[in-house]
Amino acid sequence: MNIDVISLFPEMFTGPLDQSIIQRARNDQKIRIRLINLRDHAHDRHRTVDDRPFGGGPGMVLKPEPLFEAVESVRTPESTVLMMTPSGERYSQAVAEELSEAEHLILICGHYEGIDARVDTLVDKKISIGDFVLTNGALPAMVVIDSVVRLIPGVLGDCESPTEESFSSGLLEYPQFTRPASFRGMDVPDVLLSGNHAEIARWRKMMALERTRAIRPDLLERKTETHISHEPGTTREN
Numbered sequence: 001m002n003i004d005v006i007s008l009f010p011e012m013f014t015g016p017l018d019q020s021i022i023q024r025a026r027n028d029q030k031i032r033i034r035l036i037n038l039r040d041h042a043h044d045r046h047r048t049v050d051d052r053p054f055g056g057g058p059g060m061v062l063k064p065e066p067l068f069e070a071v072e073s074v075r076t077p078e079s080t081v082l083m084m085t086p087s088g089e090r091y092s093q094a095v096a097e098e099l100s101e102a103e104h105l106i107l108i109c110g111h112y113e114g115i116d117a118r119v120d121t122l123v124d125k126k127i128s129i130g131d132f133v134l135t136n137g138a139l140p141a142m143v144v145i146d147s148v149v150r151l152i153p154g155v156l157g158d159c160e161s162p163t164e165e166s167f168s169s170g171l172l173e174y175p176q177f178t179r180p181a182s183f184r185g186m187d188v189p190d191v192l193l194s195g196n197h198a199e200i201a202r203w204r205k206m207m208a209l210e211r212t213r214a215i216r217p218d219l220l221e222r223k224t225e226t227h228i229s230h231e232p233g234t235t236r237e238n
């Protein structure tokens with residue numbers, strides 16, 4: 001997968017994209033990431049990328065010309081153009097899964113008050129990483145890149161498989177334990193030491209349901225709704 005990031009702060013990406021699984025995916029050429037400095041597409045003496053909003057109001061807005069030029073410098077018919085914005089679709093594992101099948105992602109990171117609305121015409125999907133406001137789009141872009149890249153086949157090793165983790169089944173993940181079996185008076189549940197795989201699977205399913213019900217009941221509601229729409233007349237959770 002090719003990934004182009006358009007940002008005013010390309011330096012913010014060094015570090016997060018140079019470590020661990022993302023770095024390994026880059027070394028193995030599963031992904032190629034290019035960082036594009038938006039200012040390189042501003043052509044006046046001051047390399048201006050922003051201006052005051054028409055109609056008044058506080059702050060500055062990213063101008064359309066440098067953004068159009070930056071996107072058009074890398075866009076191909078295979079590209080999916082994403083804009084990081086609090087006014088976007090709420091990001092989720094389902095969106096990450098969909099994006100992991102793309103050939104080429106172009107991520108536009110905003111700054112200041114936001115982005116001239118005409119840039120929307122370049123964009124396939126607007127993404128919000130949550131109901132809060134950050135100073136610029138670099139962190140949201142890194143969140144998207146990290147969550148998408150780990151889903152590309154072959155990026156995670158066998159022992160890092162994403163199939164059983166939170167959200168992949170519509171539930172939060174069950175609690176995990178490792179050695180020692182007893183620590184400061186806290187014992188690992190007996191079932192996990194039993195070697196009975198059917199019992200372990202049952203326990204994990206029950207714990208995942210219990211945890212989801214306590215922390216994220218909205219996920220269960222969504223899961224039930226999905227089931228109802230796929231299996232008319234049933235309200236089973238699985």
Ligand SMILES: C[S@@+](CC[C@H](N)C(=O)[O-])C[C@H]1O[C@@H](n2cnc3c(N)ncnc32)[C@H](O)[C@@H]1O
Pocket residue numbers: 084085086087108109110111112113114115127128129130131132133134135136137138140
């Ligand atoms: C200060 S924010 C602009 C907020 C904008 N005035 C608004 O009210 O929606 C600057 C940039 O940070 C990024 N950003 C901030 N919060 C975000 C979020 N929750 N999800 C995605 N991008 C975000 C966007 O790229 C945005 O253009």
